[in-house]
Amino acid sequence: MKLVKTVVHKYFTIHLCVFLHVLVLQLQKRLQQPTTIPSISSPHNPDDYVNFYQLVALEDQRSPNDFFQRSLLATFLLKVLQRANFFGKWDDEGPPDKVLTEDEVFIGSLLLRHLELIQFNAHELSGMAFAEGENNFKKTKSVFLGLAVYPTVSFCNHSCFPAVTRYFKGDKMVIVSLRPLQPGDLVAENYGPIFTHHPRHERQRKLLSRYWFRCACDACREDWLVYDNMxxxxxxxxxxxxxxxxxxxxxxxxxxxxxxxxxxxxxxxxxxxxxxxxxxxxxxxxxxxxxxxxxxxxxxxxxxxxxxxxxxPYRNLHLSMQSLRLLIASRGTIHTPAITSNQ
Incomplete structure (x- = not known):
């Protein structure tokens, strides 16, 4: 019986490795194709891995130190996959500096690519909790759940005066407009710092540090004031x-x-x-x-x-839009029990 189990295990391990190699070859071929811009004849498909892979990663702007740190983490993750028998049975007795196979090198390069692009494309997956009783929308708190990449939403640029807001239904993101949009208008979301709560110098510092760009939205160009000074x-x-x-x-x-x-x-x-x-x-x-x-x-x-x-800017307009953000967020995932107001 033990011999049968061993033979079956080896059979499935061999076939899994062959299947993985075929998938690697197919993916390598697809990734070598030129980048296509979505159009009516070739619409964007967020479920296609290639569209995820081709998201902005700014790899040509990374410092040697940044590249080294991400490469080190990618190497560690690759070692985890090796020891989890992802590439076939791992030989604990083998040399630690064993030469990588082509499949391992390719998967390692994908891990590095992922670590680069999530910096600029990952969204915080969150829910809402009420601080003082259900439907008290003025006292709510966003609850962090994790990070996820939504390739379609990654097309949205940042604005300190965003045109849309978002909420989550489980792992699904829903985008809702906050103000009227005309054909050709930029569908901008907010990456964190918003002009009503943070002065321009603070927003610019955070965006430059995290996303490597200087915002040139209307609120930044005209230096709109925060609520208290508006x-x-x-x-x-x-x-x-x-x-x-x-x-x-x-x-x-x-x-x-x-x-x-x-x-x-x-x-x-x-x-x-x-x-x-x-x-x-x-x-x-x-x-x-x-x-x-x-x-x-x-x-x-x-x-x-x-x-x-x-x-x-106009104070009541932005108070209304902030209220809409809170109200719309409550359409999504709600966390209970309620948090206390001093948390």
């Missing part, structure tokens, strides 16, 4: 070219756009905005009462109306 000034938007309009002077009913020359009735526009503020008050009440979907719908109407008439 003036309650309203700058009208030209309805023809969407440019900022000059501030209205006293006893002036109309303002003229410097870019396209269109005249706008500022008095009527401000009256419309004053009526729109009622939506903000209503949305806040829905949120305080724990009425999530009603609050989301009302905040969305308010944001859409304000974006149409005003050029950000």
């Amino acid at each position: 003036p309650n000034r309203r700058v009208l938007r030209c309805q023809m070219c969407k440019s900022p309009l000059p501030l209205r002077q006293k006893n002036q009913s109309h303002v003229k756009c410097h870019d396209c020359g269109t005249s706008t009735n500022a008095v009527d526009t401000f009256n419309t905005l004053d009526k729109t503020e009622k939506l903000f008050v209503t949305a806040c009440k829905h949120m305080d009462d724990g009425e999530r979907e009603e609050a989301i719908a009302t905040f969305t109407r308010y944001v859409d109306a304000v974006i149409e008439l005003l050029v950000p």
